[in-house]
Amino acid sequence: MNADLDVACHLNVLVPDAAPTGLGPALEALASAGYRRVVLPPLDPETTDAAALTRAFAEHGVAPITIAGQTPAADVSSADPDVRAAGAALLRDALDLTIALGGDQLNGVPYGPFGGPTAPVGRDAFERAAVEVGRVADEAHERGVTMTFEVLNRYETAMVNTAAQAMDFVAASGSEHLRIHLDTFHMAVEEADLAEAIRTALPKLGYLELGQSGRGALGSGAVDIAGVVRQALDDGYRGRWGVEAFSRSVLAPPVADILAIWRAPYDDGIALAVDARRVIDDGWSASSPGRA
DSSP: OOOSOOEEEEGGGTOSSOOHHHHHHHHHHHHHTTOOEEEOOOOOTTTOOHHHHHHHHHHHTOEEEEEEOOBTTBOTTOSSHHHHHHHHHHHHHHHHHHHHTTOOEEEEOTTSOOSOOOSOOOHHHHHHHHHHHHHHHHHHHHTTOEEEEEOOOTTTOSSOOSHHHHHHHHHHHTOSSOEEEEEHHHHHHHOSOHHHHHHHHGGGEEEEEEOOTTSSOTTSSSSOHHHHHHHHHHTTOOSEEEEOOOOTTTSOHHHHHHTTOOSOSOSOHHHHHHHHHHHHHHHHHHSHHHHO
């Protein structure tokens, strides 16, 4: 029996992009496996056929979750007001696209550019980013969208690496609506105790993503995913869940390079997504809500 949980799967687990040829079969497979949502890769609002994507989501009964990001020239953490304004504009463009696609959740890394940090982030930059992201989160809430920000490991950002820093970021944002996105892949690098980190973020936790240490199958790796699910449910988490895995045999090479996916921990994304639901169901079955 599938757990009665609201679970999303990243599209890139199954296919390299949102092209129509692969999107339909991927959505059909996810719906059959019990997923309610699909996390989309970053999309260009100017070139995305939102109407066609919306029809595909409706046809398969799978709702989209979108992703926001920043660039060096459009960065809400920048001391340059023009660069900061460009970063906020990117976030608002992503919000517009989310609504055009019929989504109600915007994930991503909205607080600065992804990848390759070479120095710590100063408090001024941290607070600039938080305030700008908080403003967009409030606007998103008014338009029916929940905005989250993902906590990444030290090799992908120097801004927010831990649940405690994420709670600080929310507080600095001044927003009552901004939510935290934790990912067990990143937590396994940065957190001494995954369960305690989830408890720390719980008051503002909006999305708990399940990713294995080697980016492959959830049941094979250093992270006890079923145990994380069980403990989070026992501690009172009732938000949305995500599944994420990446393989060089599935991703487009430029994307694999950006994500530092040098190996192919799996080849069959559908099989991985189906097995991930089994792992999640095992955790749910062992939890207090599951036993009840």
